[in-house]
Amino acid sequence: MLINLSPTPPDAVMLAARLFAEDPRPHKVNLGIGMYYDEEGRIPQLAAVREADHRLRSRNRPWPYLPAEGLVDLKNKAMPVVFGEDQADDLRRRTAWIQTVGGTGAVRIGAELARAIAPDAMASISDPSWPNHEAIFRAVGARVSSYRYYDVESCDIDVDGMLEDLGRLPRGTVVVLHGCCHNPTGFDPTPAQWNHIAQVLADHGLIPFIDLAYQGFGEGLEADAQSVRIIAQSCNLIFVSVSFSKSFSLYGERVGLLFVVTESEAQAALVGERARAVSRALYSSAPSNGALLIAEVLGDPQLKTTWIDELDAMRRRILLMRAELVDQLAGGNRGANFAPIKAQRGLFSYSGLTRTEIERLRVDHAIHAVGDGRICLAALNAGNLPSVAAAIRQVSSRH
Ligand SMILES: Cc1ncc(COP(=O)(O)O)c(C=O)c1O
Known part of the structure; x- marks a missing residue:
């Protein structure tokens, strides 16, 4: 058999x-x-998470399913962390979101959505990259190519090679980028280089897919999200997959978020609807415990400060x-x-x-x-x- x-x-x-x-x-x-x-x-x-756990337990609440899109409190509190206070307000209306099973779930649901939006589009992944990027895009049936990222000779990031390769990609290609702390090389573009990358993405009609799995581990919480914030100002369709596994030391709780920034509220509604249908057919809804813990930390200024200090x-x-x-x-x-x-x-x-x-x-x-x-x-x-x-x-x- x-x-x-x-x-x-x-x-x-x-x-x-x-x-x-x-x-x-x-x-x-x-x-x-x-x-x-x-x-x-x-x-x-983390002390901030321990305190949040203590508070949640003392409330003696039941464990219902989360809504299909996940915990709205988590999304509301996480958006400013990822997009910045100012941009988050501006983007809220036209950004679709769904809570996911870890950052991996966010990449997978994002890949499914990208396929639905641009069925013939290829996914282009940095060479090298986290091996699951290629596996996930192949699993949803996408063609996969790579762009230069690392120069073996000089043991350094190759931004010129990257820009050249991105500039040659067909319009509509989904470009998978590591928002910070590139896995595995550890080399990230500078803000000036991100500006160049954003320009090439916008000029060539490419679809950025930013995987943000290590925010806070590079140069700091704010600096590590510059990639997202710079690209959000240039491109009109952007995927951002977020993992909280490392930043909250909550690996097994499997907390992630997918954001899809679109051009309008109507587009965001359409994408959100499809995201919920995709997750429904995979696992119905995301788990609640880790999401509640993180929302509790981010929703309390004192706990949030403690968390930022611990992350630092x-x-x-x-x-x-x-x-x-x-x-x-x-x-x-x-x-x-x-x-x-x-x-x-x-x-x-x-x-x-x-x-x-x-x-x-x-x-x-x-x-x-x-x-x-x-x-x-x-x-x-x-x-x-x-x-x-x-x-x-x-x-x-x-x-
Ligand atoms: C680049 C990258 N993206 C996504 C993930 C997935 O994170 P999670 O453990 O939350 O699924 C990882 C984890 O190793 C990663 O390195």
């Missing part, structure tokens, strides 16, 4: 997770994950780990190659380690990373950093 079912290869990130889980060595280190760990190596429970502390700890790792690698014979780790932002770094070196880290040192060289800086702490640095120096000194 299973004759038609061929084996399904896991994507690179899932494969790294599986190899880590299967590794019996007690001192193993997981640099392959996409979660923030604190200095003690734990996934933090996570961001600064990662920067510290970047600087420390680069320092400890500097003496090795490939030390200079690792300097870009300091300039990259977000949870990840494209370390420049080769597949063979990543394999040696796993086999010889029980240090797990993604095969393409992506390492998660947020998994480092004062306790494990020296041994990770020593292992990297060792595997990279053979050349």
